[in-house]
Amino acid sequence: MTDASPPPDDVPALLAEAQAHHAAMRLDEAEAGYRRILAREPDHPLALGLLGLILVDRPGQEAEAQAVLERHLARRPSDSAGLYSLGRLKARQGDDAGAADLFRRAMAQSPGLAPAHNELGVALNGLGRPDEALAALDQAIATDPAYGAAHANRGAVLAGLGRFGEATDAQLEALRLAPAEPVALRTSLLKTLTRTAGKAGRLDVAEAAARAEHAAHPRDPDIVELLAEVLEAEDHARDALALRNDHARQTGAQPGGATDPEAPRILLLGAVGGGHVPLRYLLDTSRFATLALGMLSHGQPDAPLGGVALASLQAVDVVFNTLGDADRDAGQLAAAKRLCAAIGKPVINPPAAILKTARDQAPRLFARIEGLVTPGVRRVSPAELAHLSIERPLLARPAGDHGGENLVLLRGDADRDAYLASEPPDTLILTDFHDFRSPDGLWRKHRIIFVDRRPYPYHLAIGRDWLVHYWRAEMARSADKKAEEERFLDDWRAVFGPRAAAATEEIGRRLNLDYAGMDCALLPSGELLLFEANACILLHLDEPEAAFPYKHRHVPQIREAFSRLVIDRAAGRG
Incomplete structure (x- = not known):
């Protein structure tokens, strides 16, 4: 506080000063002011409410935010801002029913509060009531036609109902209304639009939007990749390849990460046309100085390095080969192997080790592991x-596809014919389908991450359909599901049992990678059913700590283990 600040006993003046800071978005100063008031008057309703508004958006302070807002509402139960803020907190905790009730109470006091209508729509959709969700979102848009988030959420609900054309229009409007910055928000909206427009048969719309974003942000790697994916989907593979090569050539070797001169230096080696290890959470860039390089594709006159000098790459301490997908190789793993040899530094996930992890190699790689069921896999056109002839159910997916977006179950020849009518790509992976339902009728998918061949439990998804994804399973909305997942993360070996735990350990040894993962199911027999095991398994920690405290205990251990591995390799250990 400056000398001109009001004395500590002048509560009205302190409140006016704190509110001025709040209005100017000087939130730290505003928070300090509200706390000074509450130190003198612990039940001051306005200070409680305004402090709660700040805390609700502070990571890691959800518990205090809830306590403060509840104290505020005990004194002012009709305050729409407090009701709305507590509703947002409940929604983040996975309590959609409680959130919906609070949003309705806020709307009863302030019918024109568009954010409350919007958040009510999201909560109702989470409760499986999409028609009511659409009504709430429509009201949010009627109240504020320029409310981009409401258009985006409306598009998500429509897409969930299979109304892809309407969803595309809603997402286009959301993108139009989105601010120019941050680019990450526009990229996220564009990604959703691209996926929905493809299902609506309107890829021309997605291409136009992607080209507009690319014109505004020509060097943004995510936007470049989205435009390339649209071009590929439109059978313009050569244009997509040219776009990616031009971007890699213009970008060169891109420095980033820690600026501490003592930080280990790591080359992140990627390549045009390859499938890559997801790095967003795995690599702690606050601890490492990075140099990111995308090798040019074969056939380019300046491949693989463009204008990048080999000597500049040899200045690193360790190379992380981020090419992790043997099914989407395009010959780049061989090029990466040659470049790693030329650089002459320790390599994390050597390219030669990645080559053996193609999906159709799994039956051979994991043959005769006691307690493991490895489905048959074949590669076909x-x-x-x-x-x-489809005599037993088969899973079909494009080679190199992850995330299940393009995964289909073929139960017979009619399904086969319908799938072929969709004109799938030239190389497909067929996998024998095994019914992995648990005795309670639910479907469970366990994910294990391997760091330096050691297994770490990452998550458990529990769904009502064979296509089990964590986001699709709506884990946040079930206390029972979360409790079961917590037991798995706390002691995965006890959950798996000795036989399946031993099989897991052996999978890590046979993969023989510094970073990899596997998705699997625990069968009623006590055996493991393998879905996939490779280096492209996604690791992240996007779930809020208030709703998933156990994940915030366990998942950082994986990142820390990987950081230790990088440090050891950079120092010539291991």
Whole structure:
């Protein structure tokens, strides 16, 4: 506080000063002011409410935010801002029913509060009531037609109902209304639009939007990749390849990460046309100085380095080969192997080790592991699939595809014919389907991460359908599901049992990678059913700590283990 600040006993003046800071978005100063008031008058309703508004958006302070807002509402139960803020907190905790009630109470006091209508729509959709969700979102838009988030959420609900054309229009409007910055927000909206427009048969709309974003942000790697993916989906593979090569050439070797001169230096080696290890959470860039390089594709006159000098790459301490997908290789793993040899530094996930992790190599790589069921896998063209009679259920997906977005279950020849009519890409992976339902009728998918061959439990998704994804399973909305997941993270070996735990350890040894992961199911027999095991398994920690405290205990251990591995390799250990 400055000398001109009001004395500590002048509560009205302190409140006016704190509110002025709040209005100017000087939130630290505003928070300090509200706390000074509460130190003198612990039940001051306005100070409680305004402090709660700040705390609700402070990571890691959810518990205090809830306590403060509840104290505030005990004194002012009709305060719409407090009701809305507490509703947002409940929604982040996965309590959609409680959130919806609070949003309705806020709207009863302030019918024109568009954010409350918007958040009510999100909560109702989470409760499986999409028609009511659309009504709430429509009201948010009627109240504020320029409310971009409401248009985006409306698009998500429509997409969930299979109304992809309407969803595309809603997402286009959300993108139009989005601010120019941050670019990450626009990229996220564009990604959703691209996915929905493809299902609506309107890729031309997605291409136009992606080209507009690319014109505004020509060097943004995510936007470049989204435009390239749209071009590929429109059968313009050469244009997509040229776009990616131009971006890699213009970008060169991009420095980043820690600026401490003592920080280990790591080369993140990628390549045009390859499938990569997801790095967003895995790599702690506050601890490492990074140099990111995308090798040019074969056929380019200046491949693989463009204008990058080999000597500049040899200045690093360790190379992390981020090419992790043997099914989406395009010959780049061989190029990466040659470049790693030329650089002459320790390599994390050597390219040669990645080559053996293709999906159709799994039956051979993991053969005769006690307690493991590895489904049969084959690589076929659409023409070969057309002549294959489907006598047992098969899973079909494009080679190199992850995330299940393009995964389909073929139960018979009619499904096969319908799938072929969608004109799938030239190389497909067929996998024997095994019914992995648990005795309670639910489907469970366990994810294990391997760091330096050691297994770490990452998550457990529990769904009502065979296509189990964590986001689709709505884990946040079930206390029972979260309790079961917590037991898995606390002691995965006890959950798996000795036989399946031993099989897991052996999978890590046979993968023989510095970073990898596997998705699997625990069968009623006590055996593991393997879905996939490779280096492209996603690791993140996006779930709020208030709703998933156990994940925030366990997942950082994986990142820390990987950081230790990088430090050891950079120092020539291991």
